[in-house]
Every structure is written in C-alpha cells, then in structure tokens.
Amino acid sequence: MIATLVPEPGRTPIREVYRAFAGTPHTPLDHGAFDRASYDPASVAEARARWKKRMVDEYTSTTVFSALVAQVVEANASIDASAVALKMAADELRHAEICGQVVVALGGSSRARRETTVRPIAVHPSCGPEERALRNVLTTCLSEMYSIAFFVASLDRMEDPYLRAVTRELLTDEVLHGRFGFYYLEGCGDWLASRPDVRASVSRYLRYVFAVCEREFVREPRARAGADDDALGLVPSDLARDVFLDTMESAVAPGLERFGLDATRAWRDRALA
Numbered sequence: 208m209i210a211t212l213v214p215e216p217g218r219t220p221i222r223e224v225y226r227a228f229a230g231t232p233h234t235p236l237d238h239g240a241f242d243r244a245s246y247d248p249a250s251v252a253e254a255r256a257r258w259k260k261r262m263v264d265e266y267t268s269t270t271v272f273s274a275l276v277a278q279v280v281e282a283n284a285s286i287d288a289s290a291v292a293l294k295m296a297a298d299e300l301r302h303a304e305i306c307g308q309v310v311v312a313l314g315g316s317s318r319a320r321r322e323t324t325v326r327p328i329a330v331h332p333s334c335g336p337e338e339r340a341l342r343n344v345l346t347t348c349l350s351e352m353y354s355i356a357f358f359v360a361s362l363d364r365m366e367d368p369y370l371r372a373v374t375r376e377l378l379t380d381e382v383l384h385g386r387f388g389f390y391y392l393e394g395c396g397d398w399l400a401s402r403p404d405v406r407a408s409v410s411r412y413l414r415y416v417f418a419v420c421e422r423e424f425v426r427e428p429r430a431r432a433g434a435d436d437d438a439l440g441l442v443p444s445d446l447a448r449d450v451f452l453d454t455m456e457s458a459v460a461p462g463l464e465r466f467g468l469d470a471t472r473a474w475r476d477r478a479l480a
C-alpha cells in the first residue's frame with residue numbers, strides 16, 4: 208500500500224512519552240537555522256531530495272531492527288544486546304523525524320509518499336536461532352558501517368553549519384549501530400569459537416551479503432547538481448563507491464576476521480549467487 212509518511216509526533220500524550228524515551232527536545236532540535244539564500248538553488252534542491260529519501264529509508268529501517276529484536280531474543284542473547292537492538296529500532300524513527308526537519312529547513316515538505324509493505328528479514332531456515340540472529344546482526348552491521356563512513360565523507364566536504372550539526376547528531380547513533388555487530392560477535396565469542404561449522408557457514412553467508420550491500424550502495428555515476436554540492440555535503444557517486452569499497456575491505460572484513468570469520472576471502476569472493 209502507498210501512504211503518506213508524516214515524520215512528526217501526533218497530538219496525544221504519547222508524544223511526551225516519545226520525547227522522553229527518544230531523548231529529543233520538545234521544539235525542533237537546536238541546530239541553528241539553514242540559510243538557503245547562501246547556496247546555489249540546484250544544490251539545495253538536490254540536498255532536499257536526498258534528505259527526503261534518507262527520511263523514508265530511516266523510517267523503513269526501523270522495521271529491520273525491530274524484526275532483529277525478535278531474532279536476538281529467540282537466540283537467547285543477553286538482555287542488554289536485546290535492549291540495544293530495540294533502541295536502534297527507535298533511533299531510526301527519531302532519525303526519520305530529524306531528516307524531516309532538515310527537508311523543511313531546506314524549503315520542502317517533510318510529507319512523503321511511501322510503500323508501507325514491510326519486507327521481512329531473512330529467516331535462514333537451515334540455521335539454528337543463534338546463527339540466524341548472528342547472520343542478520345552482521346547484515347545490519349555492514350550497512351551501518353557504510354552509513355558511518357558515508358556520513359564522515361559527507362562531513363569532510365560539508366561547510367554549512369546547520370547541516371554539519373544535524374549530520375553529527377545522526378552520526379553519533381550510527382556509530383553505535385555499526386559497532387553493535389562487533390559487540391554482538393564479542394558476546395558470541397565462546398559459542399562461536401567452539402563451532403567451526405558455524406564460522407564456516409557464516410563466512411559463506413558473508414560472500415552473499417557483501418555482494419548484496421554492493422548492489423544496494425554502489426550507484427550509477429551521476430552529474431553534479433550545482434556549485435554548492437560540496438558545501439552541502441552531497442557525496443559524489445564515485446566517492447560514495449570508493450568509500451563503500453574501502454570501508455568493507457579495510458574496516459569491516461578485518462574486524463570480522465578477529466572473530467574467526469573468513470571475511471577477507473568472503474569480501475574478495477563476494478557473489479549474489
């Protein structure tokens with residue numbers, strides 16, 4: 208079904224509970240103001256479109272983390288790991304709200320048409336509950352690690368103070384989201400160390416998930432939108448590709464190797480089949 212996303216709290220007392228729970232202030236976040244007149248309108252329009260897309264993506268990724276909560280509980284993960292998975296689901300809703308505020312600051316409407324059908328996360332029928340949860344935790348880890356690197360690349364070029372403040376706020380959460388996979392692996396340490404079959408199976412799975420991420424994140428080159436793309440933190444597609452490749456090869460794969468996973472080879476042999 209197609210419906211309109213309105214990324215703002217409603218008018219009932221649930222709003223106050225959300226504010227307290229999500230840790231956001233009652234009025235729009237204090238990031239200062241965006242000075243639209245200072246920038247090339249073509250770059251502003253492109254930034255607005257990208258923040259709007261990000262808003263919908265953040266909202267949707269809540270469903271991934273909330274489904275993951277059920278899987279880590281099923282895997283009998285520690286109570287803190289389950290609670291932090293739940294927090295990450297809530298973070299993504301808050302990120303959608305923040306992105307909506309950015310779209311408005313950039314001169315747009317934060318309302319967006321979106322497909323509401325929830326894509327279920329993989330159930331990996333051949334795996335037991337521990338490996339099933341671990342595979343999906345690692346899947347989110349890969350994409351969140353890319354998010355971190357992408358935000359850093361964006362901040363590297365971005366000059367606008369309002370957008371810098373917002374991006375840094377999102378980045379703080381994404382750093383946790385990216386690290387969660389490594390922390391989770393640490394929690395599985397003894398269990399995984401005594402199961403070479405699971406390590407081999409997860410390593411084989413990584414070949415596929417690396418390829419899926421590459422398909423998802425590496426985009427066709429596109430032209431610059433305007434003279435102020437850099438100032439507004441618009442990452443060019445060739446840089447985004449390099450950031451993705453470098454993050455997977457130099458950060459994610461070596462990080463996963465530390466837990467006995469054959470991740471470097473999985474990255475090298477990545478394939479969708």
Ligand SMILES: [Fe+2]
Binds near residue numbers: 265298302
């Ligand atoms: Fe997010």
Ligand SMILES: [Fe+2]
Binds near residue numbers: 299380
């Ligand atoms: Fe995230």
